[in-house]
Amino acid sequence: MNYPKALEALIEHFRKYPGVGQKTAERYALFTLTHRDQVDAMGFSEALSNLHTSIKTCDSCGYFTEKETCDICVDSTRNRSQIMVVEEAKDVLTFEKAHSYHGLYHVLGGTLSPSEGIGPEDLNIKKLIERLKDKTHQELIIATNLNEAGETTALYLKYILNETGISLMRIGYGLPAGGNISYADDMTLTKALEGRRKM
DSSP states (O other): OOOOHHHHHHHHHHHTTTTTOOHHHHHHHHHHHHHHHHHHHHHHHHHHHHHHHHEEEEEEOOOESSSSHHHHHOOOTTTEEEEEEEEHHHHHHHHHHHOOEEEEEEOOOSSOOOTTBBBBTTTHHHHHHHTTTTTOOOEEEEOOOOOOOOHHHHHHHHHHHHHGGGEEEETTTTTTTTTTTGGGGGHHHHHHTTEEEEO
16 A cells, blocks of 8 residues: 555655655654644744755855854854864764864865766865965964875875975874764864874
């Protein structure tokens, strides 16, 4: 017996989320149908719609914002001599929750992956090079994940930025090889920052 079409459609949408299989998607959809009234459903729908109409990427660093420039970039208390390069916006949140880094960020929007057709032009690298023309920035901490794609991206950044005169640092190995920054605890992230090394 098949679900009604409206319920099937909702299940398919939930299945698109990472880590959500058929049974979990069915559970989410059925819970939404049986435990949430129309007001809740409309609020959920509006919140989803607002994600793409209200939130954009910061003109400077690529992080999430509802304005032209994000709160981190305009914060005068941040250490403007440091820029940490991360793969995704969620990595910024991870470091911010650890309260161990107080500089600026730059979000690449992914990693180099020739096998998937992702080259330097597909990442937010050109904007990074532009930012580094401001001599206020003296240290660049490359905090890509410690897996093949992250290491490839870090080496590429080292290659193209080596002549800029900026101090290039790679995040320390407090993180396990093959690990993902988003899943690291606060202490691991702190140790990784403390153990950063010159590239």
